[in-house]
Amino acid sequence: MRLVALMLAFTAMLKQAGGALALDPGTPGPLRGPTVPARRIILPPTDQGSGGDVSKFTVRIPGWNDGRKLDDIIRDFALAHLPDFSAAVLGGVQADTGVDQTARIVLALSKVPGSGGRLRFPCGQVLYSAFQFPNPRTVLSSASMRCTEMTTLASAATGTSIHATGVYSGIEDMAFVHVGFDSGAFRTSGYTVDLDNGYGWVRRTTMRGCFMCVRMGAAGGAQWVQDNTFEYSADGAAYPGSGYILVDNSGVGPNNIISGNLGLSNFFDPNPAKHRYPDAAVIVIQTGELYSFANDWISNRTSYKIIPGNGQRVEKVTLAIGTSDSAQAGNIVVQPRGTGYVMDLSIPTPWITNSQQVADPSETNVAAVDAAGISDGIFLDATLAMPTALHPYPINMVSITGGGQITSTKGQRGRGVRCQGPVYNVTLTSVSLSGWEKGLSVGSGCQQVTAADNKIGKFSPFDSAAAPSPNATNKVGIDIEAGSDAVIAHDNNLLGNTVASLRNASTGANNRFHDNVGYNPAGSATLTLSASPMQLGPLPTMSSYVVYGGSSVSVTVGAANGGGNLTVCPGSPCSFTIPAGQLATMTYTAAPTVNQILH
Secondary structure, eight states: OHHHHHHHHHHHHHHHHOSOOEEEOOSBOSSSSTTOBOOEEEOOTTTSTTTOBOTTOEEOOTTTTSSEEHHHHHHHHHHHTOOEEEHHHHHOOOSSSSSOOHHHHHHHHHTSOTTOEEEEEOSEEEEEOOEEEOOTTEEEEESSTTOEEEEEOGGGSSSOSEEEOSTTOEEESOEEEETTGGGTOOOOSSEEEEEOSTTEEEESOEEESOSEEEEEOOSSSEEEEESOEEEOOOOTTTSTTOEEEEEEOSSSOOEEEEESOEEEOOTTOSOGGGOOOOSEEEEEEEBSOEEEESOEEESOSOSEEEOOOTTOEEEEEEEESSEEEEESSOSEEEOOOBTOEEEEEEEESOEEEEOOOTTOTTOHHHHHHTTTSOOOSEEEEOTTBOOOSSOSSSEEEEEEESSOEEEEOSSSOSEEEEEESSEEEEEEESOEEESSSEEEEEOTTEEEEEEESOEESSOOTTOOOSSOOGGGSOSEEEEEOTTOEEEEEESOBOTTOSSEEEEEOOOOTTOEEEOBBTTBSOOOEEOOOOSSSEEEOOOSSOEEEEEESSBSOEEEEEOTTSSSEEEEESSSSEEEEEOTTOOEEEEOSBOOEEEEEEO
16 A cells, blocks of 8 residues: 555656656665666756756655655665565574674675575574775664674774665664673773664664764765664763764765664662763764664763764754753753854754752762863854864854743752853743753853743742752853853743843843843832933843932933934923833933832
């Protein structure tokens, strides 16, 4: 039925496209057999792009494919019909022997035909060191669901274990572990699987004791890491760079998809000395497109590190609809270095929580994970980057939107969202921030930051008592430092912060604050006057004044058309309102009393 639905949808698409059709002979493709060409139906250039290729059309078949590209559908149909081969038959691979099987694995791979196939490994423990996986259209899998445990030898604790270079090839339904894992052993460098191929994937595996479990390193095509379980990688303090997934595309083209994965540290080990917190669940150093969604990262040092270096770029990254839970240090850290830059980062519907593991009363490991001084929910740090003429803002266009929470249970430490350095165009909307020293911290160099419709205060879902602990709210709701500009904060709920709702040290002329419950409108306050003439404003929010008493009182503002001054208070008593950014000058002989109301 699905094949029929595919053909009907495809036929309808071609009818809509119109124009003359032709067959592109292509090159040998993903179907079985060495002589089957990968023919593609193409349209005239006038109908579809400059090349007329319809293979990138999106086809929706209701209830099945959710609008995937036609290339992907064809590939999956082709791979579903790959012939099965036995690694035991082709290469003599054996399980549970205690003997290195690397040479036999290489022999089995060499006997898989060029048209591809599914190479199934025997159930049990298969010992190996490292091998190349160059086969196109080939799937490595267990004889039955995850019954094969691929175990790296003690001598293979470093380097790449499996290097995949064949297109349309992947690994499914297997388990990976380092020998001695049950006694606490783990790999200390390198990749368990290096996806160095286009259209490659790792799906439905379990990986334990990695240094870095999977590298997504294609220069073109697409890659998938889906529905895997990653556990107990090397600790990030002793082995920086450890984690589960590294995204490292030398070209702009690859479309990377990370979805449905679970990655957790061994924080529940009853012996705190054995606790290992990987450096990050996902580390991104260069990519042109990454979608990470529906993942659950639990109690790692950091959930995401986006750290392009000199000459590297990270573009079009979406981190969505998942949980970045119980991070022990910074949760999402964006920190380009040198000429590296980050552009277009989207974090919709965040679940971001930072915690301190209570199973470690000496706090030895907690001190280690906080040693870098980063204990934030989302840290946008461009201070280590070098602005260029092409990218004057090393972090540009960040959107954190759509509900969700950014919460700490570490006792008002760190910042929920922190921005510093030359960062431009940050939007924070409809998110709850609680439990931090500062809910939103806008540092020097940050420009065009908008915070709207957020709940920044006593809104933690983890502490709703009438007399809450410090985890329930922030010390400061929004903190704006000198050197920032164009910070727009409006319609936020800032109730319940223990020190200040909004604290502003910026003198930027383009800052605007209005309608923030708990900050403005604020009650009337009597100003302390300076000598005449005295300036009122300019302020980032609209303000109203009531003046009474004194003598020879006059208040003027500059006329909007530049045609001189406009008198808004010709004498005491008077009242007037001036908009945000407006400067007013008050003169007097005897000082009046002036009450100010911020809106």
